[in-house]
Amino acid sequence: MPMLxxxxxxxxxxxxxxxxxxxxxxxxxxxxxxIGPSGTGKSTLLRCINQLSPPDKxxxxxxxxxxxxxxxxxxVVREKIGFVFQEFNLFTHLTALRxxxxxxxxxxxxxxEAARKRAMEELQRVGLEKQAExxxxxxxxxxxxxxxxxxxxAMDPDIILFDEPTSALDPELIGDVLDVMKxxxxxxxMLVVTHEMGFARNVADEIIFMEGGVIVEQGPPKEMFTNAxxxxxxxxxxxxxxxxxxx
Amino acid sequence: MTDFxxxxxxxxxxxxxxxxxxxxxxxxxxxxxxxIGLFLALGRVYGTKAINLxxxxxxxxxxxxxxxxxxxxxxxxxxxxxxxxxxxxxxxxGLAINSGAYQAEYLRGSIQSIESGQMTAARSLxxxxxxxxxxxxxxxxxxxxxxxxSNEFIYLLQYSSIAYLITVSELTAEGKFIAAHTFRYLEIxxxxxxxxxxxxxxxxxxxxxxxxxxxxxxxxxxxxxxxRDV
Numbered sequence: 001m002p003m004l005x006x007x008x009x010x011x012x013x014x015x016x017x018x019x020x021x022x023x024x025x026x027x028x029x030x031x032x033x034x035i036g037p038s039g040t041g042k043s044t045l046l047r048c049i050n051q052l053s054p055p056d057k058x059x060x061x062x063x064x065x066x067x068x069x070x071x072x073x074x075x076v077v078r079e080k081i082g083f084v085f086q087e088f089n090l091f092t093h094l095t096a097l098r099x100x101x102x103x104x105x106x107x108x109x110x111x112x113e114a115a116r117k118r119a120m121e122e123l124q125r126v127g128l129e130k131q132a133e134x135x136x137x138x139x140x141x142x143x144x145x146x147x148x149x150x151x152x153x154a155m156d157p158d159i160i161l162f163d164e165p166t167s168a169l170d171p172e173l174i175g176d177v178l179d180v181m182k183x184x185x186x187x188x189x190m191l192v193v194t195h196e197m198g199f200a201r202n203v204a205d206e207i208i209f210m211e212g213g214v215i216v217e218q219g220p221p222k223e224m225f226t227n228a229x230x231x232x233x234x235x236x237x238x239x240x241x242x243x244x245x246x247x
Numbered sequence: 248m249t250d251f252x253x254x255x256x257x258x259x260x261x262x263x264x265x266x267x268x269x270x271x272x273x274x275x276x277x278x279x280x281x282x283i284g285l286f287l288a289l290g291r292v293y294g295t296k297a298i299n300l301x302x303x304x305x306x307x308x309x310x311x312x313x314x315x316x317x318x319x320x321x322x323x324x325x326x327x328x329x330x331x332x333x334x335x336x337x338x339x340x341g342l343a344i345n346s347g348a349y350q351a352e353y354l355r356g357s358i359q360s361i362e363s364g365q366m367t368a369a370r371s372l373x374x375x376x377x378x379x380x381x382x383x384x385x386x387x388x389x390x391x392x393x394x395x396x397s398n399e400f401i402y403l404l405q406y407s408s409i410a411y412l413i414t415v416s417e418l419t420a421e422g423k424f425i426a427a428h429t430f431r432y433l434e435i436x437x438x439x440x441x442x443x444x445x446x447x448x449x450x451x452x453x454x455x456x457x458x459x460x461x462x463x464x465x466x467x468x469x470x471x472x473x474x475r476d477v
Contacts, residue, residue, distance in 0.1 A: 050371055079373040089368035093386045093463050103372040106382055137465030155372065 001064060003028045003189060004159055009048050009058035011041070018044045019055070020213035026159070031190045033200040033221075036210035037236065042193040043086075045210070046161045049191070050081040063158065079107055082152030082160035082188075086167050088144040090136040096123060096147045097132040100154045108155070122150040126180045142173030146180055159189035166196060197241050201225055209233045254434060258425050265421030266442070268335065272407035272417060276342035277400055283347025288354035293380065302351070309348035315409055317341050322413040338410035338417075346403060353395035357388040390461055397454040401447050418442065 002025035011019040018041040026032055034042050048055040051067065051074050060068045067077045090099050101119035104110045110118070123129050126146035136144055145165055152160050162181070166174040178199050184190060185203050194200065200207055201221045208218040209228070217224070217233045225241070228234045290302035309317070322337035332340065361384055369379035408419035416424070422439040426432045 052367060052371060075373045075375050077373075078371055081371075083368075083371035085364060085368065087364055089362075089364035091365060091368065091383055091387075092466060093383075093390070102382060103374070106378055107373040135464045135466070137463065151372070 002026055002061075003030075003063060004049070004191075005059075005061040006045075006049065007059040007061070009045065009055045009060070011044055011048055011053065011055050013044075018213055019048065021058070022210075022213070022215055023058075024208060024215060024218065026189055026191065028158070029186055029189050030205050031185050031192065031203055032206045032208055033204040034191065034193045034208045034210055035195070035197075035200060035236070035240070036216075040210045041213045042210055043163050046083070046163050046191065046193060049161060050078055050083055052083075075107070079103075079155050080158045082155060082157035084145070084148050084152055084160060084162045084165050086164040088136070088141070088148045088168070090139075090144055090147055090151075092136050095133050095135055096128060096139065096143075096150075099136070099147055100151045103151065103155050119150070119154055122154045123147070125153065125183075126150045127176070140173060141169045142176045145169065145177045149177070149180055149184075153184075153188070157188065159191060160184070162190060162192040162194065164193050164195070166194065195240060195243075197237075209236065211236070251434060254429070254431060255438060258435060258438065261421045261425055262418065262438070262442070265416055265418040268410075268415060268417040269404070269407055271335075272338055272342055272410055272415070273400070273403045275339050276346045276403050276407065279339075279343035280346030280350050280399075280403075281396075283343065284350025284352075284354050287347065287351035288358055289380065291351070291355050292358050293376065306348045306351050309345055310352075314341065314345050314406070315412060317345060318409065318413050334410070334413050334415045337413055338407070338415045342403065342407060342410070346399060350396070350399060353392050353399065354388065356395075357391035358384060360391055361387050387463075390458075390463065393454065393458045393461070397451060397458075400450055400454065404446060404450065405443055 004026040006025070007023050009019050009022045010017065022041070022045055024032075034045070036042055044053065047053040048058075049060055051060075055068065058068070059066055062077060062080060065072065065077070067074070090096075091102065094102060097116060097119050100122050101112075101115040104115035104118055105112060108115075120129060120132060123132055126149055128143060128146055128150065131139060131143055131147075136147070139147065148165075149160075165181070166177050169177065174196070178196060181190065181192070181199065182203050192199070192204075204221050206218055207221050207224045209216050209224065209230075209232075211232055217228060217230045219228075224233065225237060228237060287302040287306060290298045291306075294302065318338065318341040321341050322332060322334060325332070365383050365387065366379055369383040370376070374382065407417060410417050411420035411423065414420070418439060422435045426435045429435070
C-alpha cells in the first residue's frame with residue numbers, strides 16, 4: 001500500500017475546472033517533482049492534498065486513512081503533511097526559532113524548552129543556528145525559505161509538499177535552498193512543484209508532467225529527459241531545460 | 248497671579264474628584280470596549296453569516312447614532328421600562344458600548360490587513376482556526392491597531408466629558424460646578440483645558456513607548472522609532 005495515494009482529484013474555482021481527475025501514488029521517503037506550464041493546477045493539487053482547498057471530487061489517502069473523509073480530523077492529518085510555500089509565509093511577529101517551535105508547542109503540545117531545543121536542531125540542519133533570534137524581516141529570502149523548511153521538518157511529517165520553493169528567490173540564493181532539499185532526499189517524502197530542472201533530474205525518483213489539469217506523463221527523470229513518450233512533455237522539457245539548465 | 252494660584256488650590260480637591268471619574272470612565276470604556284470590539288471584529292471576519300450580520304447590526308446602530316442620544320436612552324429612557332442605573336453606571340455602560348463599536352472597526356481593519364498566507368501557514372502546521380487566530384493573527388493585528396487605539400484612548404479621555412450631561416461629576420462637570428459658584432468661567436475652564444492637554448500628551452507618550460517596545464524588528468518603523476516619528 002502506498003504512503004500517499006491521490007485518486008481522481010477534481011477541483012474547480014468559479015466554475016473553471018482546474019484539476020480534471022488527477023491520480024498518482026507515492027511511497028515512503030520518495031521524492032517526486034511536478035512540472036508543467038503555469039496555470040496547470042500544480043499548486044492547486046498540493047493544496048488539495050493537505051486540504052487547504054478540499055477537492056470537489058476524488059480521494060486522498062495517507063497511511064491507509066482517507067483524509068478527504070468528513071470523519072477525519074484534518075488538523076491531526078496536517079501535522080503529518082509539511083508545506084513549504086513559494087512566498088515563505090513565515091510568521092512575521094516571531095523569531096526564526098519561534099517560527100519553528102510554535103507548531104511543536106501549540107499543536108504537538110510539547111513543553112516549551114523541549115520545543116525550543118528541537119527547533120534549534122532543525123535550524124542547525126538548515127544551517128541557520130546563528131539566525132535563531134532574528135525576525136523574518138531581518139532574513140534574506142533564502143534564509144526565510146530555509147526557516148520555512150525547518151518549520152515543516154520540526155513536525156516530523158511523513159511528507160513535505162513544496163510549492164515552487166525557489167521561485168521567489170534571487171538566483172544566487174536558490175542554491176542554498178536546493179542544497180537543503182537535496183539533503184532531505186531519502187529521509188522524508190517530498191512532493192515538489194518546481195521549475196528547477198537540475199533538481200528534478202538529480203534528486204527526483206520520478207517526474208510528473210502536468211498540463212491542462214491532468215497528468216500527461218510520469219516517469220523516472222532519465223527517461224523523461226531523454227525520451228519522453230508524449231510530444232508535449234518533450235517540447236516542455238526541451239524549452240524549460242534550456243531556460244533553467246539541465247544539470 | 249497669586250489670586251489665580253489661590254483659586255487653583257481651592258478648586259483642586261473638586262477637580263481631583265472629577266478627574267477620578269474621568270479616569271474611571273476612560274479606562275473602563277477602553278477596556279470593556281476593547282473586548283466588545285474584539286468579539287465583534289472576529290465575528291465580522293470569521294463568523295458565520297448570522298454572527299456576521301449580528302455584529303454588523305451592532306456596529307451600524309451604535310456608530311449611526313450620537314453618543315449623547317445613547318446615554319440619554321440608557322439613563323433617562325430605560326427607567327421607564329424598569330431598568331435603573333446610577334449616572335456613573337449609565338455613563339460607563341454607554342461609553343463602553345459605544346467605544347466597542349468603533350474599536351471593532353479598527354480591529355477588523357487590522358485583522359484583514361494581515362496577509363492571508365499567515366493563516367494558511369498556521370493551518371498547514373495543524374493549528375485549528377482558533378489557535379491560528381490566537382497565536383498568529385491577533386499578535387500581529389493588535390500591533391497594527393495600536394495607532395488607531397491610541398486615537399480612541401485620547402478620544403475617550405476627552406469625550407467622557409459628555410457624561411456630564413447625565414449628571415456624572417467628572418472633570419468638566421466639576422469645572423461647571425465651580426464656575427457656577429465663583430463666576431470665574433475663563434480661569435476654571437482654562438485650567439481644565441490644560442489638564443486635558445497634559446493628560447493627552449502623557450498618554451500619547453506612554454502608548455507611543457508601548458508601540459516601540461512591541462514593534463517587530465525589521466518591520467515598518469525600525470526599533471526605537473515610535474508612532475509620531477513616522
